Amino acid sequence: MLNRLPADERRAQLVESALTIAERSGVASVTVRAVAEEAGVSLGVVHYCFESKDELLAAMGEALIRQLSESMSASFSQVRHASELRGVTGLRELLHIGLSGMWPIIEATPDRQLLTYEITAQALRHRAVGAGRAGAIADEQYRIMDEEAVAFLDECAAIAGIEWNMPVADIARSGLAMIDGLVLRWLVDRDAEAIVAALDDLARSISDKAIPKES
Template identity: 30%
Template sequence: MPRKVDHEQRRRHIVESLLRITGTQGLEAVSLREVAHEAGVSMGAVQHYFATKDEMLLYALQHWLSLSVHDRFAERVRARLTREPSGEPTAALRAIAAEYLPYDEACRSEVLVSMAFLSRAAVAPALAAALAPAFAGFAHTLSTVLQGAGVSIDAPAEAQRLAALLDGLRLPVLVGALSYQDALAVVDRHLALLPTGDLLA
């Protein structure tokens, strides 16, 4: 009896190969041929599941935005808070910032994938639509943490400002224009200005 093919697993295997290429060389290096080579399958197999490169990119982005990347990020934040306990009300915000900025090869690869898709999304409405909930979700997370820190200002508005600050720091750190430590110092100065309930007491 022929073995039943798990088509969804095959699709994931192909786009995970695409993400590995993107994480080291950017989207410019992605082609059906290169993805097939990385995945160890034929060009025909890739084309069987994805008729075009754009279709493959959208599926890859949706896969990347699934639970795995968010779970890994949350786990890194929790681990940092355990390693670097602090009584500061903004400690969780600093841990988020410290993990959001690229500081090792694994983080750099993750940020490179993010930046690559963000750049492509500027001219690809389908990718932009897929990314929009991720931006909203990050701002919502920051707002929730800000409220927990007792920030006595408009938490949703401050979350948008903090998200913009972190996104603005990511690229200079990625390309080496700003060191990771200097970027964290910018974040620390910003967090020090937040009026928390503890500071006002």
């Protein structure tokens, strides 16, 4: 007999089953029947939890955003253990700690990283045809990433005792754009050594936008 889970837990189970299918075979392979089989439930259970495939895709995107936010926050929080690093030189080290802290998570989850790009592209297609919730996923993804990056840069600045010479939101945006490109390139060539060098370059580039805080 099927275990009767609370509605939120059942939805979460179905979303994770859908993500597993999408990681394995792509977003196009996510169907109500496939999700039901992966989760070990009836078609009716999936239809009860999600009125349409678009609603399920939106929920998948939202789950990926939460996971992304949690992993970024965990990686960036490592700088709190390096409070002795001061000045622009210390800032570069702090930035490297946070940026390089992200990489093991990315390297361990290549299929989920690829799926994140696929979900983003799918959301942009939905937005182009006026879809509401599903179309907003890409905007929400980058809004959350921007918030995490700004918080990280602000924390690094506070620890190092520096100020930014341009709006921190602009620095975060350009830094995230570079990370996006690095992850996509790594998914193609899996050149880990090139990533280490690129992250160091990114830390140096961002630290160049800092000045000592006036007393």
